[in-house]
Amino acid sequence: MKLILLGPPGAGKGTQAKMLTERFGIPQIATGDILRGAVQAGTALGLQAKSFMDAGALVPDEVVIGIVRERLQQQDCVAGFILDGFPRTVAQADALQVSLESLGRRLDRVISLTVDADELVERLTGRRTCRSCGRGYHVTFDPPRSAQQCDACGGDLYQRDDDREETIRKRLTVYDQQTSPLIAYYRAAGSLTELDGMQPIPVVQEQVLVALQAG
Numbered sequence: 001m002k003l004i005l006l007g008p009p010g011a012g013k014g015t016q017a018k019m020l021t022e023r024f025g026i027p028q029i030a031t032g033d034i035l036r037g038a039v040q041a042g043t044a045l046g047l048q049a050k051s052f053m054d055a056g057a058l059v060p061d062e063v064v065i066g067i068v069r070e071r072l073q074q075q076d077c078v079a080g081f082i083l084d085g086f087p088r089t090v091a092q093a094d095a096l097q098v099s100l101e102s103l104g105r106r107l108d109r110v111i112s113l114t115v116d117a118d119e120l121v122e123r124l125t126g127r128r129t130c131r132s133c134g135r136g137y138h139v140t141f142d143p144p145r146s147a148q149q150c151d152a153c154g155g156d157l158y159q160r161d162d163d164r165e166e167t168i169r170k171r172l173t174v175y176d177q178q179t180s181p182l183i184a185y186y187r188a189a190g191s192l193t194e195l196d197g198m199q200p201i202p203v204v205q206e207q208v209l210v211a212l213q214a215g
Helices: 013-024 031-041 044-054 061-072 090-102 117-125 165-178 181-188 201-214
Strands: 002-006 028-030 081-084 109-114 127-130 136-138 192-196
Touching: 002 013, 002 181, 013 028, 013 081, 013 109, 013 201, 028 031, 028 061, 031 044, 031 061, 044 061, 061 090, 090 181, 109 181, 109 201, 117 127, 117 165, 181 192, 192 201
Parallel strands: 002 081, 002 109, 028 081, 109 192
Antiparallel strands: 127 136
């Protein structure tokens, strides 16, 4: 099962990826995680990525694609993988296709989760994180027993800067400009399934499984 999950921040990609990982035993591959992993491992591409990250610059496509390619060749990806957060642009999608072909592999399905912007803002601005243990909460969907205190360790809860409304709306604008063209790209390729991400999580999960079975 070789899958891409598309959707703006807060659409629920991570929730669906976790379900699929548990069900099919395949890894969720998030771009940020593998970039950090390559940097920590000190690989040649990781060191290249680090030089850009340390300078506060975007890591070039060719470096990101190289790191993704290395990750897809690891043993736990033999049975499949879930790409979460990659590709972000049509150029990256083209490069991914070339890499997969060179590895003798192909995508099975691309699933795009759609959620209204106002709903995404509500989801993301409601997130709170513990300063001590890092546990996450949501003021509406998963509130702590005390508004300012972590249930697990008693640490202070705070709202991350990237969970503030102004930042979120900027992130959504970037997504619309850069990543939403991928929807047309994969629709033209015949591999896209679009799902309403505003439905209850179990409903979306069931629809994802149906889409995968349909191939």
